[in-house]
Structure formats: C-alpha cells, structure tokens
Amino acid sequence: MTEFRVGPSARTTPEGLRWEPSRRWVRGRKGDVTVVDSRHPVLVWEPTGVPVPLYAFPRDEVRTDLLRPAANPPTGTHTGSRIFYDLVVDGGLTENAAWTFPAADLAGHIAFEWFLRWDSGLDHWYEEEEEIFVHPRDPYHRVDALRSSRHVRVGIGGTTVADTRRPVLVFETGLPTRYYIPREDVRLDLLEPTGHRTACPYKGTARYWDWNGGGEVPRNIVWSYPEPLPAVAAVEGLLAFYNEAVDLVVDGERLERPVTPFTESLTT
Structure with a gap:
C-alpha cells in the first residue's frame, strides 16, 4: 500500500x-x-x-x-x-x-x-x-534546489569522476538528496551522451550520459536539465549522478547507496 x-x-x-x-x-x-x-x-x-x-x-x-x-x-x-x-x-x-x-x-x-x-x-x-507535464503536481510534494559549499566527490569503479565544492543540492520529497555538479568539476571525458530523455513535472526535461570508463555500470547514470523549470533554475546545465549506483562522499562521509523507485530501472 x-x-x-x-x-x-x-x-x-x-x-x-x-x-x-x-x-x-x-x-x-x-x-x-x-x-x-x-x-x-x-x-x-x-x-x-x-x-x-x-x-x-x-x-x-x-x-x-x-x-x-x-x-x-x-x-x-x-x-x-x-x-x-x-x-x-x-x-x-x-x-x-x-x-x-x-x-x-x-x-x-x-x-x-x-x-x-x-x-x-x-x-x-x-x-x-x-x-x-507527466502528471499533475502533488500539493504535498516539495522540491528545493539549494546552492551549497559542501565538498562532494563521486566515484565509479574506483575512479573519481566528479569533485566539487560548489554543488547544488536538490531536496525532493520521498527521494534521496541529489547532488548537481558544475561541468567543470566533472570528468566529461569519461561520459558519453545518449539519446535518453525523461520529463519531470517539477524540474523539466532531462538528458543523459553513459559511463564509458569500463566495468558493469548502469546505462544513463548521469543526467542534466539544460532548461529546468523556474523553481529549480539553479540546476541549469549541472550534472547529477544516481546515488543508487555510484560512490558518493560528502564532506568526507561515505554515503550509503539508497534503494529508491529508480533502483530496479538502473540496468547495465
């Protein structure tokens, strides 16, 4: 239920x-x-x-x-x-x-x-x-995009793919905190754009990237909103990684990989 x-x-x-x-x-x-x-x-x-x-x-x-x-x-x-x-x-x-x-x-x-x-x-x-778009907005669902100075590192298969002290944190009801990272702080040479697109009634339309650094890593593991809705304008052009499938270290603390409604859809 x-x-x-x-x-x-x-x-x-x-x-x-x-x-x-x-x-x-x-x-x-x-x-x-x-x-x-x-x-x-x-x-x-x-x-x-x-x-x-x-x-x-x-x-x-x-x-x-x-x-x-x-x-x-x-x-x-x-x-x-x-x-x-x-x-x-x-x-x-x-x-x-x-x-x-x-x-x-x-x-x-x-x-x-x-x-x-x-x-x-x-x-x-x-x-x-x-x-x-997608479905009516839930009046009890909140999405906040906050600029931060937290130190965020993202690792995939032992390789650091992102390292920043200027992330935007997105707090969304029912989901883990998402960490959006400036492109300049991401190893773009290890990512490959895909044709995958999704839409969200709170954030807009997202485009995706695959990891091309080897190993068994889910497809479309990175996303970005090139033209986000006004409520989350701070994430424009920034990149986010699925917490469910990468190694996230925030202010020196290793975060556990959460289980979310997206976990089953992340396939290699």
Whole structure:
C-alpha cells in the first residue's frame, strides 16, 4: 500500500482512494480540441501503483460527446474502475483514455490518462496558463534546489569522476538528496551522451550520459536539465549522478547507496 500525506480537506473512500478538491483551473487538449475545461477538478491518489496524483473532473466539464464505451477495456487498473472510454477526436481514436471510479464519492466524475502511459491520454494539460507535464503536481510534494559549499566527490569503479565544492543540492520529497555538479568539476571525458530523455513535472526535461570508463555500470547514470523549470533554475546545465549506483562522499562521509523507485530501472 502507498502511504499518503493527508491534507485538511482530503477524504478516503472504502476502496482506498484518497481524494480532495483542487482550486486550480485545469484544461486538457487532444490536438487542437479542448476535451476538458474544469474549474472544479478533484485530485485522486490511488492506493497501488505509481504514487502520484491524477485528476478527475465533473462530467459537465468534459466533452463527453467525444467519448465512447471502450471497445477493449483493460482489467486490474485504476482501483476497480467500472467503465472505460475511448476518445474520438477528428477521426482519431485513443483507446481507454478515460474512466470512472467505483467510489460513491467520485460518482459523476471522469478521470483521464496523463503522460505516464505515453500511448494514451491527451496531448497537452494546463493548470491555469502553465502547461504541466507527466502528471499533475502533488500539493504535498516539495522540491528545493539549494546552492551549497559542501565538498562532494563521486566515484565509479574506483575512479573519481566528479569533485566539487560548489554543488547544488536538490531536496525532493520521498527521494534521496541529489547532488548537481558544475561541468567543470566533472570528468566529461569519461561520459558519453545518449539519446535518453525523461520529463519531470517539477524540474523539466532531462538528458543523459553513459559511463564509458569500463566495468558493469548502469546505462544513463548521469543526467542534466539544460532548461529546468523556474523553481529549480539553479540546476541549469549541472550534472547529477544516481546515488543508487555510484560512490558518493560528502564532506568526507561515505554515503550509503539508497534503494529508491529508480533502483530496479538502473540496468547495465
């Protein structure tokens, strides 16, 4: 079971869903068509799976004329969801783009896939006038990027690949501290850029590097945000290493390698 932080207006259904109303104006588009335009969205956290929120919307704030009962509804997803919908926009079909929850508290609401499933859902989401990526931002999730003078060394297979006294430390709820290091303090000759990209609703889009210094080291072990979101502007262009797979020494103290949701995805 996922352990959730609870806000003053949060409620929990018998099915284990946690939900609370949001004050944000949320819109979702497929191509040039606005499918959702809601000033009364509800944030929903499911008890299993990825511990990030999604939105459910009152039916009268959804273009239900674009929805059709799903031809091939999935099973075992979205906490006992009873009804799935395919989305038809300008002749294009998006299967299982939306669904309803069985919870009585959420009767009359429709939820949509975001970007965690890349082949389903809408193309663009907005909170107020700001485009949001990957998934809705969790109001109980905090990310702080702080400039520091700590002494940080990063080792891979016995080789020091980074050594700095001017890192930026990123403190993010539920994750280990990440140490972002200026390029001038990194052995770039031991890294090779890859085509891998990921997106984060709190930080932006990251690009990655492989280690090319030998040994069995996970792919895409280093990342950087060339154009981070304003809230973490201090990390622009800096490089970070997965604590889960490198040797980190901070102010002379060797840090243990943490086990995180990323551990299983780090493969050689």
